[in-house]
Amino acid sequence: MIKLYALKQSRAYRIAWLLELLALDYELEIIERDKETFLAPAILKKIHPLGKSPVLQDGSLTLAESGAIVEYLLARHNPTQQFKPTPESDDYPNYLYWLHYAEGSLMPLLVMSLVFNRIEQRKVPFFVKPIVQKIVDSVKGSYLTPQLKLHLDHIEQQLSGKQWFLGETLSGADIMMSFPLQALVKKGLEGYPNIQAYVARIEKNPAYVRAEQKIGKFVI
Numbered sequence: 001m002i003k004l005y006a007l008k009q010s011r012a013y014r015i016a017w018l019l020e021l022l023a024l025d026y027e028l029e030i031i032e033r034d035k036e037t038f039l040a041p042a043i044l045k046k047i048h049p050l051g052k053s054p055v056l057q058d059g060s061l062t063l064a065e066s067g068a069i070v071e072y073l074l075a076r077h078n079p080t081q082q083f084k085p086t087p088e089s090d091d092y093p094n095y096l097y098w099l100h101y102a103e104g105s106l107m108p109l110l111v112m113s114l115v116f117n118r119i120e121q122r123k124v125p126f127f128v129k130p131i132v133q134k135i136v137d138s139v140k141g142s143y144l145t146p147q148l149k150l151h152l153d154h155i156e157q158q159l160s161g162k163q164w165f166l167g168e169t170l171s172g173a174d175i176m177m178s179f180p181l182q183a184l185v186k187k188g189l190e191g192y193p194n195i196q197a198y199v200a201r202i203e204k205n206p207a208y209v210r211a212e213q214k215i216g217k218f219v220i
Contacts, residue, residue: 007053098173
């Protein structure tokens with residue numbers, strides 16, 4: 001029996017969506033975030049040493065890292081080989097690119113942005129605040145903001161005229177790209193109509209709706 005440990009407002013939504021797409025029977029344990037820190041609670045370390053989510057259990061196997069979980073489910077619990085092109089397909093290189101781009105290129109920028117936003121909001125002595133703000137503004141202005149724009153422009157262009165990243169076919173690449181793009185749109189992303197329409201399609205997908213009904217609304 002498959003079991004998913006799903007931290008609310010986390011990458012676990014993409015795994016629940018895939019489990020629903022594959023019509024797999026699974027047990028869901030929802031983990032609430034710490035109300036003060038918004039981090040994962042220590043109880044998750046009893047399931048996996050790093051205490052992160054999502055974590056998938058399949059029999060004696062315990063697997064973390066959402067990218068690894070997506071590849072595992074598509075390889076081991078996907079008898080009709082849906083949601084991934086064959087290695088011989090022309091779409092296969094593009095599939096691999098977006099499958100790994102989500103966590104390898106896009107998410108680090110989002111995490112960095114979150115960290116610096118929290119630094120800005122953190123209470124510090126008044127005489128330190130200007131120094132902290134100057135450092136934050138420097139990093140955002142010289143690196144973070146230009147890099148985010150570069151990547152968002154790239155994604156926007158790639159989604160032009162497409163329903164999904166491989167065209168008309170929903171794939172594991174979309175499962176992986178869903179979380180960062182949803183997070184960006186929910187934070188108020190403007191000026192990227194293709195990305196906004198793409199996220200709207202995800203959130204109307206019947207399997208995604210079922211996943212969200214089980215875990216709770218994704219609002220981040």
